[in-house]
Amino acid sequence: MATSVSQIKGVYQQCATGKSGSVSIKDCDDEGMKAIVNAFAGWDQDGDGMISTEDLGSVLLALNPSLTQISVDLIMKEADTSGDGEINVSEFVSWLAGENLQKKKLKKKAKEEKEAKIATALHRKRAEEARASGLQRKFEESQHAGMGDWCTKRKINAACNTLNAGPGASLLCTSCNGRHAWVCHSCGFVSFYDDCVNGCSQGTYGWTCLYGTCPKKKCGCKKKKDIWQRTGFTGTVDTLAANLRVTFAEPEAS
Numbered sequence: 001m002a003t004s005v006s007q008i009k010g011v012y013q014q015c016a017t018g019k020s021g022s023v024s025i026k027d028c029d030d031e032g033m034k035a036i037v038n039a040f041a042g043w044d045q046d047g048d049g050m051i052s053t054e055d056l057g058s059v060l061l062a063l064n065p066s067l068t069q070i071s072v073d074l075i076m077k078e079a080d081t082s083g084d085g086e087i088n089v090s091e092f093v094s095w096l097a098g099e100n101l102q103k104k105k106l107k108k109k110a111k112e113e114k115e116a117k118i119a120t121a122l123h124r125k126r127a128e129e130a131r132a133s134g135l136q137r138k139f140e141e142s143q144h145a146g147m148g149d150w151c152t153k154r155k156i157n158a159a160c161n162t163l164n165a166g167p168g169a170s171l172l173c174t175s176c177n178g179r180h181a182w183v184c185h186s187c188g189f190v191s192f193y194d195d196c197v198n199g200c201s202q203g204t205y206g207w208t209c210l211y212g213t214c215p216k217k218k219c220g221c222k223k224k225k226d227i228w229q230r231t232g233f234t235g236t237v238d239t240l241a242a243n244l245r246v247t248f249a250e251p252e253a254s
Helices: 005-016 030-043 053-063 069-079 089-097 108-132 136-145 147-153 225-231 237-241
Strands: 162-164 181-184 207-211
Touching (some): 053 069, 069 089, 089 108, 108 136, 136 147
8 A cells, every 4th residue: 555645754754853953864763764675665656766757646635636747747747956957865755854955965974874764764675575585595696796896996905805695695705714794694794893884683684795704904994983884875766666576587588
């Protein structure tokens, strides 16, 4: 069943209102962001990670048949800040938060925190879907395969680069017998600590070992944990927003 605009905005207000009463994505908890991501997925009719004008119109008209196409177009114009005719998940969250109406650009740190929260919720949703659909191994292999580009861009030497697939993955790498720099396949974030930076429990999902011991010079563990909590996601938000079965769809027979 589709979720109404007012219900979703209510979820956002409830999960993202700070002590001062102001709405802030920084204060949005995991369950609240999960509800928002699930709502986005429900509105994304074809599962491609974008809400098109047609998607939005179908949902809004189903919720309120008296809405006119003019009303749908106005909502689309408000939410689609890029002007490409589609709403991605970041634009969806900005629309719920009223950022578009405020016409204020987020500062760099606030933008990173917003994107990180969205990325965490999206990745966890996809990990859960993969596990439930019997695609966990394939999902983790796809995460592992994408690590090369991420490491290159951030000048991180993945000396080990071993996939320790879940469920039941060992806490020490099966190749280098260490655990220092690694990527959690539950949330998709890199960590330089014993535990996941986002608090994911170990064992249910696997991990990719970047290197098992600290190289000391220019190591990511020299940075504070909160830096990796907001900048350490290895996927892209737009890719993660796409439906799991769209991502792993079998090619059509010729």
